[in-house]
Amino acid sequence: MFRAMRRSKQQLSEAECLRLLQTEKRGVLSVHGENGYPYGIPMNHYYNPEDGKLYFHGAKAGHKLDALRADAKVCYTVFDAGYRREGEWAYNVSSVVIFGTVALVDDEEAAREICTQLCRRFTDDEDYLQKELATALPRVQCLALTPQHITGKLVNES
Numbered sequence: 519m520f521r522a523m524r525r526s527k528q529q530l531s532e533a534e535c536l537r538l539l540q541t542e543k544r545g546v547l548s549v550h551g552e553n554g555y556p557y558g559i560p561m562n563h564y565y566n567p568e569d570g571k572l573y574f575h576g577a578k579a580g581h582k583l584d585a586l587r588a589d590a591k592v593c594y595t596v597f598d599a600g601y602r603r604e605g606e607w608a609y610n611v612s613s614v615v616i617f618g619t620v621a622l623v624d625d626e627e628a629a630r631e632i633c634t635q636l637c638r639r640f641t642d643d644e645d646y647l648q649k650e651l652a653t654a655l656p657r658v659q660c661l662a663l664t665p666q667h668i669t670g671k672l673v674n675e676s
Contacts (some may be wrong), residue, residue, distance in 0.1 A: 520617060520667040530670030535614045538596055538670060539565040539572065543639050545596035547574065547620075547663075549585040557585055563596070564635040572616070572663040573623070573632040583622075583659065590619040594663060600675075608676035617667040623660035632660045 523529050530538070544562055551557030559582055564573045572594065576582060586592070594616045600609035623629050633655060637647045 520669075523669055523671065525671075528671045528673060530612060530614070530672055532668070534612070535668050535670035536565070536567065538598060538612055538614050539563075539616075540567065542596045542598055545594050547582070548593040548595070549582060550589045550591070551581065551585050557581060561594075562636055562639070563594070564632065564639060566635070570665060572665070573636065574661040574663070575629075575633055575636055575658045576661070578657060578659040586620050586622070586661070590621065591617070592620050592663065593617055606676070608674050610672060610674050612670060612672050614668060614670040616663065616665045618663050618665040620661050620663050623662050626655075629658060629660040630655060632662075633658060 544560060546558045547561045548556055548558040561574050561576070565571075566573065595613060596616075597611055597613035600611035602609055623632060630651060633651060634647065637650060641647070
């Protein structure tokens with residue numbers, strides 16, 4: 519169903535893909551948008567190694583949710599800042615591409631946990647977290663991406 523990577527020598531191991539999902543905080547969620555156009559939106563994510571899903575949050579209405587309600591199939595891409603080898607100008611960038619389906623998370627306790635985990639990726643300020651949960655949680659729609667195919671690649675940009 520999914521294509522094999524053409525340049526397999528650059529393929530990352532499954533462990534390296536999962537490491538990237540756990541360490542990088544952002545990626546681009548691509549959905550089937552309106553009028554046949556793809557729609558890619560930068561998102562913060564939380565990868566849960568216990569269930570293998572990625573979690574997001576956003577508004578309860580908008581282009582992204584309309585697209586997901588019409589077609590739950592998505593592609594999510596995460597990449598790191600890269601590094602240079604000594605004496606070289608080109609960056610070496612690792613990326614992970616995930617194909618899967620997204621479901622809306624309607625359970626309030628699950629949404630609270632997702633938002634807590636997302637917030638803790640950016641700050642350990644407990645007062646801020648509790649304030650956000652009290653004021654913003656009712657306006658948040660959480661999403662769960664169930665991966666069906668994950669690949670990763672290390673590319674030298676030269």
